[in-house]
Amino acid sequence: DAGVIQSPRHEVTEMGQEVTLRCKPISGHNSLFWYRQTMMRGLELLIYFNNNVPIDDSGMPEDRFSAKMPNASFSTLKIQPSEPRDSAVYFCASSSGQLSYNEQFFGPGTRLTVL
C-alpha cells in the first residue's frame, strides 16, 4: 500500500484563484482528516469525516474553504478564492476503527503558495 496519497505535492497560485487539493486515504480506512500546518499556528485540524460524512468542520477558517468526500477513496479540500494567508502545508490523514483510539496515517502534504 502506498499509504495516503495527496496531490498535487506543490501548488503555486495567484490570489483570487481557486485551489483544489486532493486526497486518497488508505484502502479500508473509514476516517479522514484535513490539517493545515504553518509556522505560526502549528498543525490545525480543519475538518474530519467518518464513513464519508463530515463530523466536525469547526476548524475550517472561513467560507472560502470547503471539503467533500464523495466516496470512501477520495476527498477534496477547496479554497475559493485563495489569499496569501492561505499559504501553508496541507496534510490529509486517515485512520480505521474507533476514532479516538486509532493511529492516523498522514500523507506527504501539499505545499500551497498563494502569491
Place this chain on the structure above:
Amino acid sequence: AQRVTQPEKLLSVFKGAPVELKCNYSYSGSPELFWYVQYSRQRLQLLLRHISRESIKGFTADLNKGETSFHLKKPFAQEEDSAMYYCALFSNAGKSTFGDGTTLTVKP
C-alpha cells in the same frame, strides 16, 4: 474545548544526555494522548500512545492526570532523534488537537 500546549518550540541537547519534551493538555473528558514525530523529509507518524504504555525507540511518556501532562522522555538522546515532535489529544468524538510542536536537535 480541548487544548494542547507544548511550551518549547526548540530544544537542543547533546548526544547521550537525557531529554524531556513537555506537553500539557486541557480536556474535560477522558483524553487519548499521543506523540507524533516528523523526521526530516518524512511523513508525520505515530511515535507512541498513552493507552499502550509502551516504549518506542527508547522514548516513554506517562499520563499524569493530576498535572494534566504527557511529557515525552528519553534517558539518552541519539542524533537520529532529531526531529519535530507533536503531542496530540483525541476526544471521545474523534476530534484531534495537536500542539504547536517542538523541534528537537541532538548535537554530536
